[in-house]
Amino acid sequence: MKILMIGDIVGKGGRRAVRSLAPKLIAEFGCRFCIANGENMAGGGGFSRKCLEELRGSCVDVFTSGDHIWDQKDFVSEITLCADVLRPANLPSSQPGRGWGIFKAVDGREIAVISLLGRVFMGNTHADCPFRAADAILREIGTRTKLIFVDMHAEATSEKTAMARHLDGRVTAVLGTHTHVPTADEQIFPGGTAFQCDVGMVGARESILGRAVEPVLRRFVTGMPGHFTVVDDGTRLHATVVEVDPATGRATGIQRVMRDWDGGM
Ligand SMILES: [Fe+2]
Ligand SMILES: [Fe+2]
Secondary structure (H helix, E strand, C coil), X not given: CEEEEEXXXXXXXXXXXXXXXXXXXXXXXXXXXXXXXXXXCCCCCCCCHHHHHHCHHHCCCEEECCCCCCCCCCHHHHHHHCCCECCCCCXXXXXXXXXXXXXXXXXXXXXXXXXXXXXXXXXXXXXCCHHHHHHHHHHHHCCCCCCEEEEEECCCHHHHHHHHHHHEXXXXXXXXXXXXXXXXXXXXXXXXXXXXXXXXXXXXXXXXXXXXXHHHHHHHHHCXXXXXXXXXXXXXXXXXXXXXXXXXXXXXXXXXXXXXXXCCC
């Protein structure tokens, strides 16, 4: 059984590319379930119901998230209406939404998906320990399903690798997001957990992490604040396909995927 994981969807170009390419990738690889990190889908930061509506036909089953989850203020009240969006599970329990859920693949199998937020170099001091959060969620999932996918949204490669080692043999895959740059370290650990430090993004090729080059560059060179506009054309999609033995929940394969999208369906 194969599952598709798509990196951070950035803005309109990202949404359009996912709508066009995700169904094709699902067909090409024979995927039964699709997870995408959506934290940058609305104007480059956060979620909106309108953007989610646009992605209805894209075959994405679950959207994970990260530090940009609350960038769009309306989404604070909207998230409870969006059963397919997960906020990071280790944010304070007083925040709306949920951080993990059990979903159904097209073949009816149950898949648990967990969204976690790292704490190293992230600035989000109110996030709880993602390691203890993962342990608590796995206790709750218990024996209900062996198919468990974790999006570890974090900056530090060490923290993401540590999470995957911590969960090796207990989950199907730990896939990192947040840096918008895919890493070439995909691997299956001895316990059967597939890992990749970062899946990447769905954003413009001619950009800095999906944003226009010039203002980001100016900020680095001059130190002056500026508005970072999202680039909506010439999109590149990064994703990863994980193959799993549904009987054991162990990963049997992991493969990086990259596709360019320049318009059209
Ligand atoms: Fe992101
Ligand atoms: Fe992020």
